[in-house]
Amino acid sequence: METKSSSVTLLHNALIVTMDSETRVFYNGAIVVEKDRIIALGQSHNIFNQFAPLAQNVFDLHGQILLPGFINTHVHTSQQLGRGIADDVDLMTWLHERIWPYESNMTEEDSYISTLLCGIELIHSGVTCFAEAGGQHVSEMARAVELLGLRACLVQSTMDSGQGLPPSWADRTTDDCIQSQKELYEKHHDTADGRIRIWLGIRQIMNATDRLLLETRDVAKELKTGIHMHVAEISYENQVVKDTRKVDYGTVSYLEKIDLLNGNLLAAHTVWVNDTEIGFLSRAGVKVSHCPASAMRMLGFAPIKEMLDAGICVSLGTDGAPSNNRMSIVDDMYLASLINKGREVYKLGTTDPTALPAETILKMATINGAKTVLWENEIGSLEIGKKADMIIINPFSWSMAPVHDCISSLVYSMRSENIVSVMCNGQWIMKDGKILNVNEGEVISMARKASSELLKRAGIRIPKRMNMI
Ligand SMILES: [Zn+2]
Structure with a gap:
């Protein structure tokens, strides 16, 4: 009997822009990640039927865009x-x-x-x-x-x-x-x-x-x-x-x-x-x-x-x-x-x-x-055998909708705010807009303090605006 593996993730019902040598786009695609690598990629219905029973984590992307990081x-x-x-x-x-x-x-x-x-x-x-x-x-x-x-x-x-x-x-x-x-x-x-x-x-x-x-x-x-x-x-x-x-x-x-x-x-x-x-x-x-x-x-x-x-x-x-x-x-x-x-x-x-x-x-x-960066054998496109470095883009917002040509939309319309989730080496590092491995608010407050102390130490003075009171 097949057992579910916690290291297998299936993402389906996605518009996948692979950036492979033929720049293939799957309008309803799915991708399977095991540990840090992509092990399957193709039309959603084929991949879903084959891998859903094995996968521990299954995500329906509801037509959102998947792109290499x-x-x-x-x-x-x-x-x-x-x-x-x-x-x-x-x-x-x-x-x-x-x-x-x-x-x-x-x-x-x-x-x-x-x-x-x-x-x-x-x-x-x-x-x-x-x-x-x-x-x-x-x-x-x-x-x-x-x-x-x-x-x-x-x-x-x-x-x-x-x-x-x-x-x-x-x-x-x-x-x-x-x-x-x-x-x-x-x-x-x-x-x-x-x-x-x-x-x-x-x-x-x-x-x-x-x-x-x-x-x-x-x-x-x-x-x-x-x-x-x-x-x-x-x-x-x-x-x-x-x-x-x-x-x-x-x-x-x-x-x-x-x-x-x-x-x-x-x-x-x-x-x-x-x-x-x-x-x-x-x-x-x-x-x-x-x-x-x-x-x-x-x-x-x-x-x-x-x-x-x-x-x-x-x-x-x-x-x-x-x-x-x-x-x-x-x-x-x-x-x-x-x-x-x-x-x-x-x-x-x-x-x-x-x-x-x-x-x-x-x-x-x-x-x-x-x-x-001399790493094209492992990253830069979504292909079987490559590392699972990829991002999920929500195109259904005021900045991107409607999408007629996904590649044009990604370049001419997308804002950073459309990027909702990021995976690197098979691990989510941002999920639904939230950075996962560090506390964003804490880093910002540490950065504000460190920056003002550093400028003082370095003797860097930013001239004040004339009309600043
Ligand atoms: Zn430089």
Whole structure:
């Protein structure tokens, strides 16, 4: 006689957008999860009849949408306590007077609280996996990620040179940078039931010696892991690279010259790249994280359509709270579409509403995200054998109804509020709008206290509005 298993969950009567290689959509579909993996997927009536007798947990989704969890490929979890500390300031003020003092004064506990707060926002926006762009206290990030139930590729913010660094960072040697990352890899890689991976980080080329760049390249190869780096963010960066490192154009040209462009490089932003450099990125299989909100605030228009046309895997990131200030991949999907359609006017002298259509954007936030974090064999689409990382979307509300084309609706109409439940690695981490593994209210109140103390310690003063009484 068959017995029910507590580890088998059946979700049926759902509109399933698989994001598999054929972008199959099941209008009345069902999915079965055993432990951490998807073991069956298909038409509801077939799957229900076969698996309902075995499943301990059966959920009728009443036509709600099931989608793979979003993958946010550029996040600074440590910056969440700094939301709003650098609005409407120029980039050098942003970096030297606000962000570096903020980050260099963070305690380990601050980093933990910041990651918890950031994680709560990521989960509400349907993210199940993210790529950390670099903070100081990786062990505390890992502690928070493990508790939240998320999946992540974590890196330490790594700099061994450059102008204007805070005193506590300025004496870090190249050896310190490499050694501490190796130790973090030993300690945390493949922990939290396999949800945490450790990558290597390079903050940006203007804060890296050649030795750091080359050793990072070699250590990543040896450890078979990825490298996360801010690349060609501003035109000034290219100018500095051109002047000091003797190349024709900028950062990407230099990285090509030293053989750092490889399939394991996650290049964030890549706003200031020319056609030749797009060719370099494409041939090397480099993955690009497009962060439309932060690009519009501070960096400029990245040539995303050209990169996609050249076959580059482009995914989506929110960047950190002081440069976005919303950690919502849902908002960034919407922005990515609009900004890149709008950008065509400057190139063509006429509009092109067909640029970056909804299906492309949805791929960027799911399967391309999985490829970017080098995890596409297990996540990024709903397929038998893959990890059960998925989200339930309620489209029957004022913001989404009526739905005529589900993929368009997910990109152009959905808000974070439409995401009701989130599962990562086969475990619910948000159910019916409630974060399950941490107390949201408690984290918010800890974050408010830690943030104001941190700003005081760092000597960061946000000018008051003239008419504030
Ligand atoms: Zn960043």
